[in-house]
Amino acid sequence: MTQITNHMPTEELQRLDAAHHMHPFTTNDDLEKKGARVITRAKGVTLTDSEGNEILDAMAGLWCVNIGYGRDELAEVSSRQMRELPYYNTFFQTTHVPAIALAERLAELTPYDLNHVFFANSGSEANDTNIRIVRTYWQEKGQPEKTVIISRKNAYHGSSVASSALGGMSGMHAQSGMIPDIHHIDQPNWWAEGGDMSPEDFGLERAQQLEKAILELGEHKVAAFIGEPVQGAGGVIIPPSTYWPEIQRICDKYGILLIADEVICGFGRTGNWFGSQTMGIKPDIMTVAKGLSSGYAPISASIVNDKVAAVLGACEFNHGYTYSGHPVACAVALENLRILDEEGIVSHAAQELAPYLKEKFESLGDHPMVGEVKVVGMMGSLALTPDKTTRAKFAADVGTVGFMVRERCFANNLIMRHVGDRMVISPPLVITKAEIDTLIVRARKALDEGYENVKAAGLFKAMS
Numbered sequence: 001m002t003q004i005t006n007h008m009p010t011e012e013l014q015r016l017d018a019a020h021h022m023h024p025f026t027t028n029d030d031l032e033k034k035g036a037r038v039i040t041r042a043k044g045v046t047l048t049d050s051e052g053n054e055i056l057d058a059m060a061g062l063w064c065v066n067i068g069y070g071r072d073e074l075a076e077v078s079s080r081q082m083r084e085l086p087y088y089n090t091f092f093q094t095t096h097v098p099a100i101a102l103a104e105r106l107a108e109l110t111p112y113d114l115n116h117v118f119f120a121n122s123g124s125e126a127n128d129t130n131i132r133i134v135r136t137y138w139q140e141k142g143q144p145e146k147t148v149i150i151s152r153k154n155a156y157h158g159s160s161v162a163s164s165a166l167g168g169m170s171g172m173h174a175q176s177g178m179i180p181d182i183h184h185i186d187q188p189n190w191w192a193e194g195g196d197m198s199p200e201d202f203g204l205e206r207a208q209q210l211e212k213a214i215l216e217l218g219e220h221k222v223a224a225f226i227g228e229p230v231q232g233a234g235g236v237i238i239p240p241s242t243y244w245p246e247i248q249r250i251c252d253k254y255g256i257l258l259i260a261d262e263v264i265c266g267f268g269r270t271g272n273w274f275g276s277q278t279m280g281i282k283p284d285i286m287t288v289a290k291g292l293s294s295g296y297a298p299i300s301a302s303i304v305n306d307k308v309a310a311v312l313g314a315c316e317f318n319h320g321y322t323y324s325g326h327p328v329a330c331a332v333a334l335e336n337l338r339i340l341d342e343e344g345i346v347s348h349a350a351q352e353l354a355p356y357l358k359e360k361f362e363s364l365g366d367h368p369m370v371g372e373v374k375v376v377g378m379m380g381s382l383a384l385t386p387d388k389t390t391r392a393k394f395a396a397d398v399g400t401v402g403f404m405v406r407e408r409c410f411a412n413n414l415i416m417r418h419v420g421d422r423m424v425i426s427p428p429l430v431i432t433k434a435e436i437d438t439l440i441v442r443a444r445k446a447l448d449e450g451y452e453n454v455k456a457a458g459l460f461k462a463m464s
């Protein structure tokens with residue numbers, strides 16, 4: 001057996017990685033030609049790779065390391081919990097203190113009467129759970145034909161077969177197929193799809209598609225609507241102000257359950273503890289994951305309100321995961337929430353950092369290749385375009401230019417992702433103003449270099 005350590009030459013690690021490790025959302029054969037970057041350690045907002053480069057992680061991992069890297073308290077808590085009770089399940093009338101404590105804390109932190117917590121290990125699993133919850137809810141209410149869940153195109157709700165069907169990523173649907181009774185309406189992405197409409201009119205039109213869909217499918221068939229308060233993986237799409245109030249009105253009018261997928265928006269990302277508060281949504285069910293443990297342990301939850309819990313509680317819910325409410329993950333999440341709260345990380349990010357990030361990130365709007373720049377709380381995105389006034393797309397496959405800019409970010413030690421031809425950021429909530437300045441300097445450099453490459457490749461022209 002090979003001893004694999006951080007001290008091995010990078011090329012050797014990359015060779016072994018390409019030979020044996022299949023990466024998510026990656027063309028794995030390409031890794032043989034161009035190895036993956038090997039990350040060896042991290043502190044605060046900074047990653048270190050096997051070559052000693054220090055990289056500013058403006059994505060907080062995968063939108064999850066809200067508290068920043070390297071908090072010893074979380075390591076301490078997990079080691080203590082592993083020694084005391086490394087595992088026990090919560091099936092068959094047993095429980096343990098970490099699950100009780102975390103459920104109680106989540107009931108307290110979440111708004112409204114979201115008081116009941118079902119644990120899982122990932123956002124995908126929690127959304128699978130939600131499908132079961134809403135269908136079981138209507139069965140128990142004597143309306144078993146209410147099974148359809150309405151979602152949006154370009155939504156992301158996870159990568160399991162059911163949660164990816166719930167999501168609206170066509171590339172994922174093409175590979176795994178669909179599950180029955182999921183219906184997609186259009187997304188509130190004004191920049192890409194708003195045409196000549198004002199953002200407000202467009203937001204209303206997109207929300208009213210929900211009402212049209214309910215009427216077309218039949219009110220007696222529709223169980224729930226699911227949406228991310230702000231679409232994350234879809235490109236940080238902040239909906240027009242008219243959108244969510246209209247969605248809420250329609251859900252209320254027809255009495256369908258509203259699921260807010262807070263996997264990214266939760267735990268301070270949008271300037272409040274939950275994106276539902278920022279967007280004025282009153283969900284019946286919330287999905288949380290990612291920032292719940294700041295990524296230090298895999299854990300997620302479906303949090304349901306009193307109404308849903310009352311109906312569900314009357315039957316045996318035939319659902320659960322071996323690691324639902326895993327004690328170590330619960331203990332880590334609880335400590336993460338304690339620190340986010342007691343150190344004022346969420347409030348500081350909202351009051352001090354978010355306005356600063358907004359001002360600085362929006363300053364990139366003067367770049368010749370940048371159109372719309374949007375920021376909410378501690379997440380933002382900018383649209384790349386060859387023509388700001390017409391909001392044109394590039395004369396290349398979607399994502400070609402975004403990828404070219406991302407390459408320059410990587411080369412300049414900045415992790416900023418591209419979603420198609422949008423660049424997105426979602427830094428740890430503990431980033432400092434000086435680090436935000438560094439982020440912006442590197443982003444501008446990457447945009448400048450990307451612009452040169454795009455022009456050299458003859459791609460700086462609008463799709464005809």
Ligand SMILES: *Cc1c(COP(=O)(O)O)cnc(C)c1O
Binds near residue numbers: 159
């Ligand atoms: C990441 C994400 C998920 C899926 O979470 P996993 O832990 O990767 O399964 C679900 N919903 C949203 C909004 C996400 O961003």
